[in-house]
Amino acid sequence: MARLLCGIDLGxxxxxxxxxRPDGTLLDKxxxxxxxxxxxxxxxxxxxxxxxxLLARQHVTVEDIRGIGVGFAGHLRFRDGVTITTSNFKGFKxxxxxxxxxxxxxxxxxxxxxxxxxxxxxxxxxFGAGAGYGSVIFVTLSTGIGAGIILEGKVYxxxxxxxxxxxxxxxNPGSPFVCGCGNxxxxxxxxxxxxxxxxxxxxxxxxxxxxxxxxxAEWDRIDGKAIGDGLAAGDELCRSVVLEFADYAGIGLYxxxxxxxxxxxxxxxxxxxWGGLYLERxxxxxxxxxxxxxxxPVRILPSKLEQDAGIIGAAALLLEEG
Amino acid sequence: MARLLCGIDLGxxxxxxxxxRPDGTLLDKxxxxxxxxxxxxxxxxxxxxxxxxLLARQHVTVEDIRGIGVGFAGHLRFRDGVTITTSNFKGFKxxxxxxxxxxxxxxxxxxxxxxxxxxxxxxxxxFGAGAGYGSVIFVTLSTGIGAGIILEGKVYxxxxxxxxxxxxxxxNPGSPFVCGCGNxxxxxxxxxxxxxxxxxxxxxxxxxxxxxxxxxAEWDRIDGKAIGDGLAAGDELCRSVVLEFADYAGIGLYxxxxxxxxxxxxxxxxxxxWGGLYLERxxxxxxxxxxxxxxxPVRILPSKLEQDAGIIGAAALLLEEG
Numbered sequence: 001m002a003r004l005l006c007g008i009d010l011g012x013x014x015x016x017x018x019x020x021r022p023d024g025t026l027l028d029k030x031x032x033x034x035x036x037x038x039x040x041x042x043x044x045x046x047x048x049x050x051x052x053x054l055l056a057r058q059h060v061t062v063e064d065i066r067g068i069g070v071g072f073a074g075h076l077r078f079r080d081g082v083t084i085t086t087s088n089f090k091g092f093k094x095x096x097x098x099x100x101x102x103x104x105x106x107x108x109x110x111x112x113x114x115x116x117x118x119x120x121x122x123x124x125x126x127f128g129a130g131a132g133y134g135s136v137i138f139v140t141l142s143t144g145i146g147a148g149i150i151l152e153g154k155v156y157x158x159x160x161x162x163x164x165x166x167x168x169x170x171x172n173p174g175s176p177f178v179c180g181c182g183n184x185x186x187x188x189x190x191x192x193x194x195x196x197x198x199x200x201x202x203x204x205x206x207x208x209x210x211x212x213x214x215x216x217a218e219w220d221r222i223d224g225k226a227i228g229d230g231l232a233a234g235d236e237l238c239r240s241v242v243l244e245f246a247d248y249a250g251i252g253l254y255x256x257x258x259x260x261x262x263x264x265x266x267x268x269x270x271x272x273x274w275g276g277l278y279l280e281r282x283x284x285x286x287x288x289x290x291x292x293x294x295x296x297p298v299r300i301l302p303s304k305l306e307q308d309a310g311i312i313g314a315a316a317l318l319l320e321e322g
Numbered sequence: 323m324a325r326l327l328c329g330i331d332l333g334x335x336x337x338x339x340x341x342x343r344p345d346g347t348l349l350d351k352x353x354x355x356x357x358x359x360x361x362x363x364x365x366x367x368x369x370x371x372x373x374x375x376l377l378a379r380q381h382v383t384v385e386d387i388r389g390i391g392v393g394f395a396g397h398l399r400f401r402d403g404v405t406i407t408t409s410n411f412k413g414f415k416x417x418x419x420x421x422x423x424x425x426x427x428x429x430x431x432x433x434x435x436x437x438x439x440x441x442x443x444x445x446x447x448x449f450g451a452g453a454g455y456g457s458v459i460f461v462t463l464s465t466g467i468g469a470g471i472i473l474e475g476k477v478y479x480x481x482x483x484x485x486x487x488x489x490x491x492x493x494n495p496g497s498p499f500v501c502g503c504g505n506x507x508x509x510x511x512x513x514x515x516x517x518x519x520x521x522x523x524x525x526x527x528x529x530x531x532x533x534x535x536x537x538x539a540e541w542d543r544i545d546g547k548a549i550g551d552g553l554a555a556g557d558e559l560c561r562s563v564v565l566e567f568a569d570y571a572g573i574g575l576y577x578x579x580x581x582x583x584x585x586x587x588x589x590x591x592x593x594x595x596w597g598g599l600y601l602e603r604x605x606x607x608x609x610x611x612x613x614x615x616x617x618x619p620v621r622i623l624p625s626k627l628e629q630d631a632g633i634i635g636a637a638a639l640l641l642e643e644g
Contacts, residue, residue: 075617084617135480147581156473158457158583160617168580170493170573170611183611251492258487259469259581261480289492289505295397295406295482 003066006054007315008047011073011116012036012092012143015043017050018311019058019065022319024127026308028054037091044102051107067110068103069317071119071310078161081113087180089143089194112317117164118155119313120303121148124266126316128304133263137256138303139166141249142224142269143193147256148313155320167192171251176202191248193224193270199244200227203237210237224270231274245271246278250285257290257298268303325388328376329637330369333395333438334358334414334465337365339372340633341380341387344641346449348630350376359413362424370428389432390425391639393441393632400483403435409502411465411516434639439486440477441635442625443470446588448638450626455585459578460625461488463571464546464591465515469578470635477642489514493573498524513570515546515592521566522549525559532559546592553596567593568600572607579612579620590625 004027009016013036018029030050035043051068055061074086074094081100086092100113121130121138130136130150138148145167149156157163167188168181175185177198189195197220204210204219212230214222230238253265271278283300305312326349331338335358340351352372357365373390377383396408396416403422408414422435443452443460452458452472460470467489471478479485489510490503497507499520511517519542526532526541534552536544552560575587593600605622627634 077617149581151473151478156582159585159620160583162617163581163583165580165583165615168615169577172494172496173573174494174496181615182613251495255491255577256581258490259471259485259578260478261482261485261487263481291504293487293490293503295399295484298481 003064004060005315005318006051006065006068007311008068008070009116009310009314010070011310012086012089015046016311017047017054018315019054020312020315024312026312028057029311030054040094040097043094047103048106062107062109065109067112067318068107069119069314070099070103070113071116071314072099072113073116075162076113076115078114078157087144110318114317115161115164116310117146117148118157119148119317120268120309121150121313122155122316123305123309123313124303125150127312128309129266129301130264135260135262136264136266137260137262138266138268139253140269141191141267141271145188145192166252166256169252169255171248187248187252191245191252196222196224196227199241203240208237208240211235212237228274242274242278243281246281247285250282251289253282253286253300254289262298264299264301266301266303268306268309272302325386326382327637327640328373328387328390329633329635330390330392331438331632331636332392333632334408334411337368338633339369339376340637341376342634342637346634348634350379351633352376362416362419365416366424369425373429384429384431387431389434389640390429391441391636392421392425392435393438393636394421394435395438397484398435398437400436400479409466432640436639437483437486438632439468440470440479441639442590442631443472443635444477444638445627445631445635446625447472449634450631451588451623452586457582457584458586458588459582459584460588460590461575462591463513463589463593467510467514488574488578491574491577493570509570509574513567518544518546518549521563525562530559530562533557534559550596564596564600565603568603569607572604573611575604575608575622576611584620586621586623588623588625590628590631594624
């Protein structure tokens with residue numbers, strides 16, 4: 001039997017683990033939502049329980065797996081496997097923590113810890129929408145915005161390991177909208193889930209009509225799901241938000257196209273549930289900007305692996321050459 | 323004797339060739355300025371004359387060189403060595419032309435044709451300001467703006483070969499300033515030599531004082547040299563242009579930092595002659611944006627090879643592994 005790969009997706013909301021065959025087949029997975037806000041050691045212990053449960057259910061031991069790959073929702077030093085910082089979203093805060101070593105203490109196996117967007121990008125490149133393309137930029141459009149950069153088959157991580165933070169790219173320096181990082185007018189301040197309350201507030205102030213009836217406190221924490229529901233119900237404000245977010249995402253992809261000239265973009269993340277209107281408008285904005293500067297076709301594709309991309313990509317880290 | 327490398331820098335203004343040792347020592351060079359606006363075959367013939375003159379002066383033949391590398395100021399298909407388009411700056415227009423094959427017809431040797439910013443970046447990485455760093459982004463701030471992306475020692479070119487067109491990155495979608503490509507608010511529309519007339523006109527309209535006394539037709543073609551002279555003479559408008567250009571260059575570098583997390587940036591191009599005020603303001607803007615998101619020091623360095631980077635880099639293309 002080919003040895004299995006264990007992948008863990010350590011996000012701000014979700015902690016998920018899975019066992020995968022080297023061909024990308026996910027055999028089993030386990031997902032929990034109770035780790036955010038917990039102490040780092042508690043989170044690691046929770047990961048330990050998940051891995052053990054998966055091994056037990058597949059009737060294998062840690063000797064039967066090739067290793068454990070982890071996709072982490074935050075900055076980290078790739079070479080050391082030490083986390084630097086997370087966005088503190090929903091209390092998820094694992095700072096300056098030797099995550100790789102902590103996992104190695106539980107399991108005598110190879111452990112690789114990487115950024116979650118890198119893992120998702122690798123998954124889409126190997127087994128998903130990006131399969132068969134040379135260089136693929138995976139962009140997650142979600143609560144935050146980030147990228148996994150796969151160049152000629154390899155994850156590109158940069159000096160520290162924090163490459164791909166495309167959400168921090170400034171696209172409108174005079175913007176009134178501010179990102180969690182403190183800068184005005186970065187892509188995340190215009191087109192991420194975290195930006196929704198301020199963008200929606202600006203549209204309400206401009207008098208864009210809406211049939212949504214929310215208390216002020218609800219407007220202040222409006223999320224992608226609420227906008228998607230409003231869009232489905234034909235609400236004008238929600239539609240206007242989706243189109244504006246798509247335009248900024250299109251600008252972001254265009255910028256990345258000029259920089260990377262990749263074969264394909266793969267788009268994932270929660271905002272993709274806004275559906276065809278959103279994706280088509282992103283493609284349209286991209287075309288509007290790129291015009292005759294596109295010399296070979298570039299694909300803009302939705303994620304194929306969706307929620308499982310994190311686990312599959314984390315496991316796939318073990319397939320990369322050392 | 324180690325075999326020599328021949329490098330040709332084919333720009334819109336300047337056509338330069340040189341012979342280099344594999345250690346980066348430039349033995350001889352020849353520069354002409356009479357090729358722009360000429361027919362493609364005439365330009366290739368001019369390159370032929372330059373190479374022959376260099377060979378004769380060094381008392382060697384084409385058998386004594388390892389090949390000819392060419393850095394071309396425009397888009398091209400790297401694999402085919404066929405040009406796609408140039409900016410038509412000063413009549414320099416070599417479109418859909420099999421440049422590599424045309425040179426091979428004159429010389430029975432290996433020929434590599436690449437974008438000029440890629441060549442310059444490779445030169446700085448191997449023999450210049452970027453030597454010793456892992457991943458280096460070379461950015462040329464000149465009539466246009468472009469980049470040579472050297473990742474872990476290799477030129478990154480993308481699908482077609484047009485990666486690194488960072489000047490087309492949109493940094494201000496609502497901008498009144500337009501690029502030669504037709505888009506509003508790309509980096510080139512705000513911070514390149516080609517943008518000077520429109521940025522200067524806007525400042526004059528705002529009433530920024532100046533002691534420059536130019537005819538309207540001169541204002542309409544004001545260039546980096548005139549701004550540099552004005553800056554040196556203490557002119558307020560020129561100083562204001564230099565600072566604004568530096569701020570946009572700083573935004574561009576910050577965006578590239580978040581995307582690539584490189585070890586170093588190397589800055590070249592004619593606008594760098596604006597000197598310390600310009601470079602320091604670029605660094606300052608970068609710091610202002612990056613703040614606590616910088617986990618390891620990143621260098622922002624001026625080019626070391628300057629005018630010779632193009633020839634040296636073109637020759638250095640022959641040192642890359644096939």
